[in-house]
Amino acid sequence: MASALRKKLEQFENLNSQNNRPLPPLPNKIPKSTRNSNQNKINDDKDDKNDKAEPAFKKINKVAARLKAFENDKNTVSESILSKIKPIKRTVNKTIDTSLTSLPSNNEKSMNQQSSSPIRSPVSQSSIRSPVSIESDLLKYKGHHRDDSLSKSTSDYQSEASQLRLSDNEHSVASTGMTSxxxxxxxxxxxxxxxxxxxxxxRLRQSQETDTKIHQLKxxxxxxxxxxxxxxxxxxxxxxDQEIQNEERLRIQQEEQxxxxxxDNDIEKxxxxxxxxxxxxLKEEVENNLIESKQHSNQEKLLISQEHEREMEKLKDDHSKQMNNILKDPKSVIIExxxxxxxSEKKLRSKIEEYEVALQAWYQYQLDAESRIKESETLLSNILIEKEDLETKKEDLEIKLDQSQQEITNLKRQNxxxxxxxxKFQQETEKVMKDLKQKLDAKDQQLKSKDKTDGNSELIIKNLQEELNKANEELSSLQINLTSTEMKYKETKERCEDLNSQVNQLERQINQSKRQLDQAKDEYEETIHDLTIQNEKLIQESSEYSKQIQVMNNAAVKFDSxxxxxxxxxxxxxxxxxxxxxxxxxxKELIKQNxxxxIEKERIEDELIKSKEETR
Incomplete structure (x- = not known):
């Protein structure tokens, strides 16, 4: 009977030790929650109504808090069971001690039996245990899986053992009645x-609570x-909706642009x-001036020829008169x-001097005109060189634009x-959620098939926590992937910024080229104005000299060129x-693409933030 009691007590204490066993720590820090599950449900409903966009990791923390509340309830139940078991243990220990004190009376009977059968004594002594060894076994049993408040002190057990030894010395016979x-x-x-x-x-109540809470968690x-x-x-x-709005806005902007x-093209045209x-x-005016100058020169030629004929006639008349006078009085005629x-010699010399001065002035003017023409030619050559430079710059800009377009296509591919x-990340998260749901369903089936004990519930909770740890590890790996994608996104963002800077540089270069073209245009107009003034002066002076007409013709040819x-x-x-x-x-197309x-970058950032929230 004592062995049966010992076995029952051992089973009972093992169950208590399993109930008092602490749960492993959760992966995240869990805030304390109330024990009332109905209040928790009401608060959760309010939170869901107020904060629909709450991150997933906060909701997981709430679930973990409920698990902690369940653990606290379980600990309170185990404490109440222990408080009820303690007085019962004490009564059982007292009964065992009283039974041990009543053993000497049975020892006397065993002595008589041993004296009657001396041949069987060695076998019986080897098989029979002394009360001291039984007491030591009881001490070991009482010391195993018990609290210090329930077990007796070692001094009490030592006093009881000494009393038993004295009783053994008085009787001096080994006990054989312990087997009874x-x-x-x-x-x-x-x-x-x-x-x-x-x-x-x-146990049934705890199993029901665990089932209900697992169902709540599911x-x-x-x-x-x-x-x-x-x-x-x-x-x-x-x-x-945003994409549709952005497309409409972009379409409107494109149409406006x-x-x-x-x-602008019409205005420039x-x-x-x-x-x-x-x-x-201006060209017509110059042509008219040239025609007028030619007509004026022809008229002057006619006038000069007419005057020359008149002078020849006068000279002929004078010569005939002089010849007549010479015939009359030759001396006076010779003197005259x-x-x-x-x-006439004086007049001719004065005219020759005047002509020489005019020729020198004309040569100087011709030299000045040639120098001005050379300056205009140098200006034109400089304009042509600047134009070639602008064309080279334009080609460089086109090459840069092609490179930027290629980079934009690469960025689109990276996007x-x-x-x-x-x-893929969303698919993996959905797979993880499906796997967790399947595992929970399998655990529910296992719980329904197996006996609903506290040990099984603890194992289920451990397995769930292990699965949560695995899920957290998978989430960490997915977060690493997200960080890598974020790094790639930052690189693409930096490339976009570089492209923007390049586009700004191209715009500046285009503006500079426009300014240079405007300056060249102004200079060219000034040169044209100067040339027109020079042409007018040449036309005015061509009326005085015939040589000037040839020079003006040459100038007209040059002007035509x-x-x-x-x-x-x-x-x-x-x-x-x-x-x-x-x-x-x-x-503008590059700006639109930028x-x-x-817009796509903002969309990707929003999706990344939402994916982070989902993973959490």
Whole structure:
């Protein structure tokens, strides 16, 4: 009977030790929660209504807090069981001690039996245990899996052992009556049955509570998944609406920009047409002046020839008169002829001097005109060189634009890869959630199939915590992947900034080229104005000298060549303006693409933030 009691007590203490066993720590820090599950549900419903966009890791912390509350309830139940078991243990220990004190009376009977059978004594002594060894076993049993408050002190057990040894010395015979069963009282049996019933009721209640809480956790997980899906759908709808709005806005902006470009082109066309008309008017004026100068020179030639004929006639008349006078009185005629010859020589010398002065002035003016023409030619050569430089710069800008477009295409490809990574990340999170749900369902089936004991519930909780740890590890790995994607995204962002800086530099260079073209145009107009003034002066002076007419013809030929060169330069200038407009259009397209990239970047950032919240 004592062995049966020992076995029952050992089983009972093992169950208590399992109930008092602490749970392993949770991976995250869990705040304390109230014990009332109904209040927790009400508070959770309020939180769900107020904060629909709460991160996932906070909800997991709430679930962990509920697990902690469940552990606290379990600890209180185990403490109440221990408080009820302590007095029962004490009564059982007292009964065992009283049974041990009643052993000497049985030892006397065993002595008589041993004296009657001396042959069987060695076997019986080897098989029979002394009361001291039994007491030591009891001490070991009482010291194992018990609190210090329930076990007796070592001094009490030593005093009892000394009393037993004295009784053994008095009787001096080994005890053989320990093998006889110890009869237990009916009170102890009733108490044990009551304890068993209470323990079974407590165990059933705990198993029911664990089942209900596991069911609550499953419902919460499903609710979290449903909320998460709803939030994702809302975010997707918002993103679609934003994309539609952005597309409409971009389309409107593109139309406005195209209309503005068309207006600017019309304005520039009108300006160029006005300039061409003014140039044509100047050309017509120059041609008219040349025609007038030719007519005036022809008229002067006729006048000079007529005057020469008149003078020849006068000279002939004078010569005939002089011959008549010579025939009449030759001396007076010779004297008059000599006087007239001297006067004519003086007049001719004065005229020759005047002509020489005029020729020197004309040569100087011709030299000045040639120097001015050379200066205009140098200006034209400089303009052509500047134009070639502008064309080279334009080619460099076009190459840079092509490179920037290639980089933008590469960035778009990288954006597609990031979108694929985000989709993979969402698929992996959904797979993890499905695996967790399947595991929870399997655990529920195992719980239904197996006996619902506290040890099994603890194992289930441990397994759930291990699965949570594994899920956290998977989430950490996914976060590492997210960090890598964020690094790639930062690199793409830096590249976009570099492209923006390059675009700004291109815009500055285009503005500089425009300014240079405007300056060249102004200088060219000034040169044209100076040349027109020079041409007018040449026309005025061509009326005085016949040589000036030839010079003016040469100047007219040069002017015609200058006009052809000007027309070529004007056509090239128009081509340069058209190229600049094309560059502006390409620049605007780059700006639009940059805006699209920024929009996609914001969308990716939002998706990354939401994916982080989902993983948490």
């Amino acid at each position: 069963p110890i009869e237990s009282s009916s009170m102890e049996k009733e108490e044990l049955e009551i304890l068993k019933k209470e323990y079974e009721t407590m 419902n919460e997980l499903e609710r979290l998944k449903f909320d998460h899906k709803m939030e994702l759908e809302k975010v997707r709808k918002e993103l679609k 195209i209309n503005q470009i068309i207006r 009108n300006k160029l047409m006005k300039e061409l008309e003014s140039i044509k008017i 002829m000599r006087v007239q010859q001297k006067e 597609g890869t990031t979108n694929k990574l985000i989709a 200058m006009e052809t060169e000007y027309e070529e330069l004007n056509s090239k200038y128009k081509k340069g303006i058209i190229d600049i407009r094309e560059l502006e259009i390409k620049n 805006d699209k990239i920024t």
